[in-house]
Every structure is written in C-alpha cells, then in structure tokens.
Amino acid sequence: DTKITERLIDVTENLKWFKEMQDLQTDTTKNSISQVENMKAHGRFIVGCDKKRTHLPDFFEERKIEDLLRAEVVFESGETKLLRYKDLKELNDKLVLISGQTNYHDKVLHFTQVFGKLTQICEVFKELNECGHPKYQKWMFQQVFSDPAQACETVNM
Numbered sequence: 001d002t003k004i005t006e007r008l009i010d011v012t013e014n015l016k017w018f019k020e021m022q023d024l025q026t027d028t029t030k031n032s033i034s035q036v037e038n039m040k041a042h043g044r045f046i047v048g049c050d051k052k053r054t055h056l057p058d059f060f061e062e063r064k065i066e067d068l069l070r071a072e073v074v075f076e077s078g079e080t081k082l083l084r085y086k087d088l089k090e091l092n093d094k095l096v097l098i099s100g101q102t103n104y105h106d107k108v109l110h111f112t113q114v115f116g117k118l119t120q121i122c123e124v125f126k127e128l129n130e131c132g133h134p135k136y137q138k139w140m141f142q143q144v145f146s147d148p149a150q151a152c153e154t155v156n157m
Contacts, residue, residue, distance in 0.1 A: 032094045033104055036111050039083075039145045043073040045114070047121050048140030063129055068122045071145070088115060118143065 047069055071083040083091075092115050099108045121141060128136040 028094060029098045029104070032091060032098065033107060035091055036095070036107050038073055038075075039071060039111075040107075042075055043071055043145040045069070045071050045118050045143040045145060046140065047118055047125060047143075049138050063126050065119065065122045065126065068125060069118055114143070114145065 049068075066085045069085045069088065071088055073081045073083070075081070092112055095108045095111055098104055099112070125136060125139065125141075128139075
C-alpha cells in the first residue's frame with residue numbers, strides 16, 4: 001500500500017520536528033532558570049533614575065517603565081550584566097510558560113512575584129513624578145533579589 005509509506009514518512013518527519021521542539025524548550029527552560037539562579041546569587045533590582053544618563057528627563061516629562069526598572073548582576077569575576085525592563089519582561093514571560101513544571105515552580109513563583117511588585121513600584125514612582133513631587137525626581141530603590149528583607153532605599157537629591 002503506497003499510502004502507508006507516505007504516512008510513515010510523514011510520521012517520521014513529525015517526530016523529528018517534535019524532538020527538535022522539545023530540545024529547544026529544554027534549552028530555553030535551562031537558560032531561563034540559570035538566569036534566575038544567577039540573579040538570586042548575585043543580582044539586585046533597581047527602580048528609579050539611571051545615574052549613568054547624562055540627561056535627566058524634564059520635570060514634567062513622562063517617564064516610561066522601560067526606563068525605570070532594571071536589574072544588575074555582578075559576578076564574582078567582577079563582570080556586570082545589566083538587564084533592562086525588556087529583558088526582565090521576556091524572562092518573566094518565559095518563566096510563566098514553564099511554571100507548570102513542578103521542579104522549577106518555587107523559583108518561577110519567586111521571580112514572578114518580585115517582578116510584579118517592582119513593576120507596581122515603578123507605576124507609583126511614575127505617578128509621583130507626574131504629580132510633580134520634587135522629592136522623587138532622582139529617587140532610587142534597590143532590592144537585593146535573593147532576600148526581600150535586604151531591601152534598601154536610596155533617595156538621591
């Protein structure tokens with residue numbers, strides 16, 4: 001029967017595709033969890049003005065969350081990796097997709113909760129700036145990722 005041969009070829013191609021997708025998903029999962037572990041060991045979140053910017057936004061200029069939230073990971077070698085909001089959002093989205101895997105659930109939950117709370121802080125910070133409160137023009141909040149009790153607030157005026 002000629003159709004059986006064609007079907008076997010189709011099934012074989014589909015199996016190869018499924019295997020490639022599974023390998024890709026496994027690599028993405030490992031990479032995402034590795035990023036979270038590195039952040040937990042060496043990272044901190046920063047909400048507020050970026051000191052490295054040469055131009056602070058005008059007092060009434062609208063600030064965007066993309067400019068206000070970032071993470072910094074400093075490795076033992078001294079290398080620093082900066083993750084902007086876009087990178088953090090992408091990592092959060094990937095983690096949400098793998099959150100059903102029980103062996104990663106706690107790490108995923110911790111990251112998504114911290115990211116969600118810091119996003120809320122950014123929104124409040126934006127609103128305070130939009131209301132024109134001068135105290136928050138150069139305000140900065142830092143959160144050590146591994147331990148919420150180690151949060152430190154820095155107000156720069």
